[in-house]
Every structure is written in C-alpha cells, then in structure tokens.
Amino acid sequence: MSVSVMELKEAKDKFIHTWGTLATQWGINRTMAQIHALLLLSPKSMNADEIMADLQISRGNVNMNLRDLMDWGLIYKQLLPGERKEYFIAEKDIWKVAKQIAKERRRREIGPLIEAMEELKESIQPDSAEKEEFLKIVNDISKVSVFADNTMTSLLKSDENWLINNFIKIFNK
Amino acid sequence: MSVSVMELKEAKDKFIHTWGTLATQWGINRTMAQIHALLLLSPKSMNADEIMADLQISRGNVNMNLRDLMDWGLIYKQLLPGERKEYFIAEKDIWKVAKQIAKERRRREIGPLIEAMEELKESIQPDSAEKEEFLKIVNDISKVSVFADNTMTSLLKSDENWLINNFIKIFNK
DNA sequence: AAAAACTTTCAGAATATTTTGAAAATTCAA
DNA sequence: TTGAATTTTCAAAATATTCTGAAAGTTTTT
Structure with a gap:
C-alpha cells in the first residue's frame, strides 16, 4: 500500500473516531455515530459483515445501530440484485x-x-x-x-x- | 396542610421529576436538571443542606452539580448577610x-x-x-x-x- | 491559634447504558 | 416443503456514568 493511500486511511479512521467521540457529547451513541461515519466515507454500500469487520464490533450491535440510523433517516437500505445480504448506504448530501x-x-x-x-x-x-x-x-x-x-x-x-x-x-x- | 397546597406540591414534584427525565434525553444529567428545577420553582434561594434534604441526594452530588449549574450560567451563588452557608438561586427569566x-x-x-x-x-x-x-x-x-x-x-x-x-x-x- | 462551620474532593459503590453472541425468527432458493 | 443464509432478539457481560460519604481542605469565629 502506497504512502499516500495510507494517509487517507489514517484520516478516515480519525474522522470515524472523532465523529464517534463527538456524538456522545450530543447524546448519540458512539457506535451509531461510527457506523454512520464509516458509511458516509464509503463510496459503496456496505453489509453487516463488512461493518463488523471494519469497526470490530458484534453482529447484534451492528444490526441495532443500523436500525437506529434508518430511524434517524441517515442511511438507507439497498438491495443489490443477486445478493441475499442487505446493504446500507449513507445519505451523502x-x-x-x-x-x-x-x-x-x-x-x-x-x-x-x-x-x-x-x-x-x-x-x-x-x-x-x-x-x-x-x-x-x-x-x-x-x-x-x-x-x-x-x-x-x-x-x-x-x-x-x-x-x-x-x-x-x-x-x- | 390544605388540599390545595398539596396539589401544588405534587405539581412541583412532577415538574422536577419531568425536568430530570427530559434532561437525560438532551445530554444533561438527571440530578443537575432536578436541582435546577427545584431552584427554578423555589421563591427563595436554597443552601446545600436544603437541596440534599429535598431531593434526597448526597452532599457531594449536590456540590458537584451546583458547580456545573453555575458553569452553565443557570444559577447564581448568593451570600446572605449573617449566614455562613452559601445560598443558590436560579435565573428565573x-x-x-x-x-x-x-x-x-x-x-x-x-x-x-x-x-x-x-x-x-x-x-x-x-x-x-x-x-x-x-x-x-x-x-x-x-x-x-x-x-x-x-x-x-x-x-x-x-x-x-x-x-x-x-x-x-x-x-x- | 484552635475549633467550629462549611465546602470540596475523590475512591469505591451503585446505577445505567452499551455490547456481545448464541439462539430464535425470518427469508429465500431449490 | 426443507434447509441454508441472513437478520433479529435479548439475557448476561462489559463498560461508562453517576452517586455516596468520609476525609481533606478552606474559611470564619471565638
């Protein structure tokens, strides 16, 4: 992996971490904010397994917070043709x-x-x-x-x- | 105590309880909000012992949250002449x-x-x-x-x- | 200067919130 | 249907936050 891509990865991690920390200060839970940040930065939609792997959190936790994020209207479910799994994409506007x-x-x-x-x-x-x-x-x-x-x-x-x-x-x- | 005064006491208690519950939803801690509500409703300033007795909470807790409320600019310290104790009064506007x-x-x-x-x-x-x-x-x-x-x-x-x-x-x- | 009155601090206890993970429920393909 | 893939649930565990109360600190009175 090139140096320049590594920098971006670091910045993205920092973004996700920061978003999670700030969120707790405004009454939103850390993981929900981190999942939101991850999806905001992701150019393509992600499924539960990818989010689990990326943030190192349990399936139940991912599921629950995805549902909350949908309630908040911050992410959408995307059903990809030929895929059983549910994919999620963040509102980018x-x-x-x-x-x-x-x-x-x-x-x-x-x-x-x-x-x-x-x-x-x-x-x-x-x-x-x-x-x-x-x-x-x-x-x-x-x-x-x-x-x-x-x-x-x-x-x-x-x-x-x-x-x-x-x-x-x-x-x- | 007359029935009508009792009703007021109940309403005040409900106010304090409600204020405390709602506060947690907006990232403020329950006790801080309850002390604030108590002082808002109190026609005269109160000292730590009175607040302890009224809300049934510890001295440390009262002290800490009074300090936070002052940081937020929601209450003021009042030094009464001839009194050793510190009294607190809420901004009523x-x-x-x-x-x-x-x-x-x-x-x-x-x-x-x-x-x-x-x-x-x-x-x-x-x-x-x-x-x-x-x-x-x-x-x-x-x-x-x-x-x-x-x-x-x-x-x-x-x-x-x-x-x-x-x-x-x-x-x- | 000592003692009394009062306030502050903070380590440990209590409480509340979040997270896990395995079991139950659901969905879909064959 | 059946069963494999996936999602959801939820009790127990982990973590985070709040609260207690006694000790330490401060201020005022005697």
Whole structure:
C-alpha cells in the first residue's frame, strides 16, 4: 500500500473516531455515530459483515445501530440484485443530513417538553398567588419551547427561507 | 396542610421529576436538571443542606452539580448577610435560561466539530480523486457546522433580530 | 491559634447504558 | 416443503456514568 493511500486511511479512521467521540457529547451513541461515519466515507454500500469487520464490533450491535440510523433517516437500505445480504448506504448530501438530525432532535427533545408543560398547565387552577407563580414558570417554558419548535420548523421547512437561501449561497460557493 | 397546597406540591414534584427525565434525553444529567428545577420553582434561594434534604441526594452530588449549574450560567451563588452557608438561586427569566442553554450547547457541540474538521482539512492534500472525495465530505460538514454556529449566534446575539422580535411579541402577550 | 462551620474532593459503590453472541425468527432458493 | 443464509432478539457481560460519604481542605469565629 502506497504512502499516500495510507494517509487517507489514517484520516478516515480519525474522522470515524472523532465523529464517534463527538456524538456522545450530543447524546448519540458512539457506535451509531461510527457506523454512520464509516458509511458516509464509503463510496459503496456496505453489509453487516463488512461493518463488523471494519469497526470490530458484534453482529447484534451492528444490526441495532443500523436500525437506529434508518430511524434517524441517515442511511438507507439497498438491495443489490443477486445478493441475499442487505446493504446500507449513507445519505451523502450533508445539508440533508443536518436537516434530518435537527428534525429528529426537535422531535425528541422539544416535543416531550411541550407536552409535559401542557399537562402541568391543565393540572393546576390559578387560585392562589403561589400557584400563579408556578404557572408563570410553566407557561414561560411552554412559550420558549413552542418558539424553539417553530424556529426549528421554519429553518427546516422552506428553502425559500431567507436564512436558508443565505446559507445556500455560501454553501454552493 | 390544605388540599390545595398539596396539589401544588405534587405539581412541583412532577415538574422536577419531568425536568430530570427530559434532561437525560438532551445530554444533561438527571440530578443537575432536578436541582435546577427545584431552584427554578423555589421563591427563595436554597443552601446545600436544603437541596440534599429535598431531593434526597448526597452532599457531594449536590456540590458537584451546583458547580456545573453555575458553569452553565443557570444559577447564581448568593451570600446572605449573617449566614455562613452559601445560598443558590436560579435565573428565573426563562428566555435568558434558554439563551444560556443554547449558548452552552453551541460551545460544547458545534465548536469541537468545527475544530475537528479544520484539522482534517489541513492533514490531507487533494492529490487524488479519493482524497478529493474525502475532503468534499469534510468540507461540507465544516460548512454546515459553521452555518449552524452562525445561525445560533445571530439568534442569540441581537434582540434586534427579526426572529427574536417576533418571538418577544408572542412571549409578552 | 484552635475549633467550629462549611465546602470540596475523590475512591469505591451503585446505577445505567452499551455490547456481545448464541439462539430464535425470518427469508429465500431449490 | 426443507434447509441454508441472513437478520433479529435479548439475557448476561462489559463498560461508562453517576452517586455516596468520609476525609481533606478552606474559611470564619471565638
């Protein structure tokens, strides 16, 4: 193997490792992130055995995290003609990847918060100063959550959005 | 204790419990979130012993998480005249709280990603098609990260921002 | 300067999360 | 059908994170 190819292999390994480490900091599990990184960098789709061999992890682990990555909409299953095995390929359009991650996090992180605050609001009658104080906080959190949710949605939804357009200009430079 | 006060106590407990549970979903530890919730709901500042008693957790745990909450800028230390003990009070302005959390997450989640991608870019010369392909991905992630960072910053920085103003209108209704 | 009041630290314990791997389930070809 | 290939499941093991509590450190009072 030539020196220059070796450099690339090293950089790819570093990318996979880094992606895995960073992911834990944002609540995604290390292996899921590493599989994602591996597939992102792979020019062709890979099957479970290849991923197992490459990352040195068990079949069960690979299976579980591939399923999670599909739930997140970050990878797709590819059925190759004449092949029994399932192959997986990552979404390579990084803007789509980012949108997908943001979407999923909005759903997981903001959704339950809004629901919980609504439930609390309904459970208390504002018939005392103390209760009004409590409801003030619950209401404020509710409003901030709905705002965050709306902001996320408008950032994600329309590519006509000024913010997005502004971004696309920079991105396509 | 009257029935109506009991209801409030229950709602507060539910709030604290919910806040703690949700927090784990967004990478913050349960106890830290519970202490934060407790202080958010407390009309007066609390000391370590009071928090220990209320949440039934150890002194070390309380101390450590109070420090983390101060790092996050979510609570302040209050020295009461004539008191030896340190008292803690939460930032009650929920919009400030949200900004603080967003700021901290930007710093922790996006910052390291940008750095890692820059480092990878510098380590590889684009002297082959394979390397160019790799650098394309790294570059794209770099651009998306910088975009996310900038978007966060402009959302947070200026209250003249249209998005913020729009929010404030809703919030103050 | 000593003692009391309080805060911080950190090694070990407890808890929670992730991973393994073999067995069960499923799919497909013959 | 049958059975080989492949995927999925899940209990137990490994690993990672959080928590405890007593000892050490610090600050204030006497």
